[in-house]
Amino acid sequence: MDYFLQGPQWADFQRSLGRTVHEQSGPGWSFLAVEEANPAGKLLYAPYGPVAASLPAFDAALAALTELARSCGAVFVRIEPVDAGLAAPGAAGLLRGRGLQPAPVNQQPELSWIVDLDRDFKDVLADMKPVNRNLYRNIHKKGVTFRSSQDPAEISVLLEFLHMTAARNGFKPQSDEYLSQVARSLMPAGAATLFIAELDGAPIAAALAYDSADTRTYAHAALDDTHRKLSAGIPLLVTLMADAKDKGLKHVDLWGVAPEDQPDHKWAGFTAFKKSFGGRQVAYAGTWDLPVRKMRYAAYQLARRGAQAARKLLGTLRTELRARTSR
Structure with a gap:
C-alpha cells in the first residue's frame, strides 16, 4: 500500500500550513518528516513512515533521520513503521534493539481496516x-x-x-x-x-x-x-x-478501528460500521521515538511521567473529596 501521509501532496499541504517538511530517499527507502514542537523541544515526525522495503533499508532511513535531526536541532525523531517487517506488534523487539522507545501515545491509528479493490x-x-x-x-x-x-x-x-x-x-x-x-x-x-x-x-x-x-x-x-x-x-x-x-x-483505507477484545472502546461504534463493508484488519507497530539528544529526551520523559502522576493523584483526591461531601 502507498501511504498518503508519506506522499508529496501531504508534504505540500503541510508546507501550506507554514510547517517545515523534509523529504529524503535512498535505495529501498524514503521518508517525509515534519518539524514539530513539544515540551522537549523540536522533533521530527514521520507519519506512517519511514517507508522501507527491507530491514537494511529501514536502518538506512533511520540513520538519515538521525543525521537530519542532529542538523536541524531536533531532540528526537518520532516514527510509525508500516513496512520492512516492522508493521506487526511482534516487531517491538526489533525496534527496541535499534534504540527506539514507545511514544507516550499513538499519533496515528495502530489498527486500520482495509477494503481491497483489486x-x-x-x-x-x-x-x-x-x-x-x-x-x-x-x-x-x-x-x-x-x-x-x-x-x-x-x-x-x-x-x-x-x-x-x-x-x-x-x-x-x-x-x-x-x-x-x-x-x-x-x-x-x-x-x-x-x-x-x-x-x-x-x-x-x-x-x-x-x-x-x-x-x-x-x-x-x-x-x-x-x-x-x-x-x-x-x-x-x-x-x-x-x-x-x-x-x-487498489485499496480503500477506512482508517482506525478498535481492538476486537475491547467492546467498550470509544471507537467501537464506528468500528462495527466500517467492518460491515467487508475487508481486513491491518496492525501497525504504533508510534515510536528515537532519542537524538538523549539527556534532553530523558528529562522530558521524567517530567511527563511526573505530571501524569500528579494528575492521577489530584484526580484521586477529588474523587475522595466528592465521596466525603456526598455522605
Missing part, C-alpha cells in the same frame, strides 16, 4: 452486509443521489454536518480552518475528493477522501441528523469505493 466490484459488494448492498442499489428510489466534488468551496457542506455531529456526540472535530486549508491545498490537485449525498438536490451527508498512488483513505464524514433514517452514509461510502475502483486504485 477484483471485480461485485465481489467487493458480496463481502458487505446485505443491508449495505441493498441501500447502495436501491436508495435512489427514495430520491437520494450522489456526486463528487473537487471544489474547495464545497468543504462547507462537510463542515456544517461535522458541527451537527460534534454537538450531538460531544466530540471536537478538526478546526474549520484546518479542513478548509486541506480543501484549498489538496482538492484542486486531485488528491482529495468530497463525496456528497443529496435528497431532492439538498445535501444530507458528506465524506472527504484522500488519494495516494494506489489507496483511497476515508478521512472525514458526517451527515444531517434530520435524515438519519435514510442511512445515506452507507451508500455514500460504497459510492466512494466504486469511484476509487473506477480510478484504478
